Amino acid sequence: MGAYILRRLMLTIPTLIGIMLVNFALTQFVPGGPIETYIAKAQGEGDVMKSVTGSGADAGIDTGGTNEKYVGARGLPPEFIAKLEKEFGFDQPAWKRFLIMMGNYLRFDFGQSWFKSASVVDLVIEKLPVSISLGLWSTLLAYLISIPLGIRKAVRDGTPFDTWTSGVIIVGYAIPGFLFAVMLIVLFAGGSYWRIFPLRGLTSEGWDQLGLLGKIGDYFWHITLPTIASTIASFATLTLLTKNSFLDEINKQYVMTARAKGLSERSVLYGHVFRNAMLIVIAGFPGLLLSVLFGGGLLIEVIFSLDGLGRMGYEAALQRDYPVVFGTLYTFGLMGLIVGILSDLTYMLVDPRIDFGTRDG
Numbered sequence: 001m002g003a004y005i006l007r008r009l010m011l012t013i014p015t016l017i018g019i020m021l022v023n024f025a026l027t028q029f030v031p032g033g034p035i036e037t038y039i040a041k042a043q044g045e046g047d048v049m050k051s052v053t054g055s056g057a058d059a060g061i062d063t064g065g066t067n068e069k070y071v072g073a074r075g076l077p078p079e080f081i082a083k084l085e086k087e088f089g090f091d092q093p094a095w096k097r098f099l100i101m102m103g104n105y106l107r108f109d110f111g112q113s114w115f116k117s118a119s120v121v122d123l124v125i126e127k128l129p130v131s132i133s134l135g136l137w138s139t140l141l142a143y144l145i146s147i148p149l150g151i152r153k154a155v156r157d158g159t160p161f162d163t164w165t166s167g168v169i170i171v172g173y174a175i176p177g178f179l180f181a182v183m184l185i186v187l188f189a190g191g192s193y194w195r196i197f198p199l200r201g202l203t204s205e206g207w208d209q210l211g212l213l214g215k216i217g218d219y220f221w222h223i224t225l226p227t228i229a230s231t232i233a234s235f236a237t238l239t240l241l242t243k244n245s246f247l248d249e250i251n252k253q254y255v256m257t258a259r260a261k262g263l264s265e266r267s268v269l270y271g272h273v274f275r276n277a278m279l280i281v282i283a284g285f286p287g288l289l290l291s292v293l294f295g296g297g298l299l300i301e302v303i304f305s306l307d308g309l310g311r312m313g314y315e316a317a318l319q320r321d322y323p324v325v326f327g328t329l330y331t332f333g334l335m336g337l338i339v340g341i342l343s344d345l346t347y348m349l350v351d352p353r354i355d356f357g358t359r360d361g
Contacts, residue, residue, distance in 0.1 A: 005345075019329070020101075020330060024098050101326065111327070124328060127309045128309060130307055133223060134226055134306065137227045141235075145239070150239045150241070151243075153165060153239070153243040154243045166240075169236045175232060180229050181303045181304065185225070201305055203215075203222060204221075226304045226306060229300055229303075241280065242277075242278075245281060248277070298313070309328065
């Protein structure tokens with residue numbers, strides 16, 4: 001097993017380099033760039049793309065990509081443009097910029113944001129608690145609901161209970177999380193019906209003046225709707241996964257043997273079936289947490305005005321703030337690869353009979 005983990009760890013470096021290379025290459029063909037953003041702000045343009053495609057032509061700016069050479073801009077001398085290119089690093093060829101970036105990233109030096117007076121690490125640390133709150137509670141809620149419901153559906157397979165709950169689950173899976181979030185706002189956040197929960201943020205004004213219990217209550221009051229909205233899709237998938245896993249185990253020979261020995265149905269279900277059936281469900285916890293944490297938070301954070309990593313990445317992409325974009329991409333990619341290894345280790349902890357090292361050998 002040690003050799004297997006070592007091989008997986010060694011593969012993370014070339015995999016990360018490949019991910020970064022593909023995304024870096026794509027940015028070379030994206031219209032606009034950090035220099036155009038800076039010029040647009042200097043010219044007082046509110047819309048970067050309008051400055052590039054509209055007034056940019058009159059200004060003499062070549063808009064062929066993020067690695068272009070600029071010959072001037074309206075009201076800005078060529079010397080100033082050249083200075084901007086050097087400051088942003090665009091005076092060097094793309095391959096050299098990529099090598100410098102990866103060399104820094106391998107040392108976990110993500111540099112400074114181009115448009116904010118802060119380092120990329122500080123920005124990530126500042127936004128991380130919001131995303132962790134949303135991802136952690138959403139994942140826990142999904143497991144707390146899905147596992148008991150999935151077990152009950154497996155035990156009562158084919159009954160009316162199984163049929164109507166499957167219909168509810170399918171409908172829940174078909175509804176996009178952002179649309180469900182809008183529905184929750186309309187129904188419970190003062191949109192058109194009841195004003196039970198707050199509309200935005202994670203805390204109320206004057207939160208610092210509240211006592212400990214008041215702070216906890218205020219926090220959960222704010223996080224309830226975003227958590228429910230981000231749980232809907234993973235809840236549906238996890239419930240069906242739990243049900244199918246239990247059905248597979250219930251029909252195996254060792255279950256029939258346990259029943260023949262006179263054990264109660266509860267003892268058979270939770271003493272024998274549960275451990276084997278929950279293997280794939282429990283092992284998927286790290287991956288589900290990561291997907292909710294970094295994959296599905298953008299729209300939820302925007303809708304509920306939560307200042308998390310998803311919203312920060314979106315704003316950085318609009319501003320072409322490449323240190324933030326690539327720094328977060330590198331971090332999330334590395335975490336995703338490590339979580340894949342942790343998932344394999346979780347399989348082994350749940351069922352010691354599994355040995356990935358023997359399988360590879």
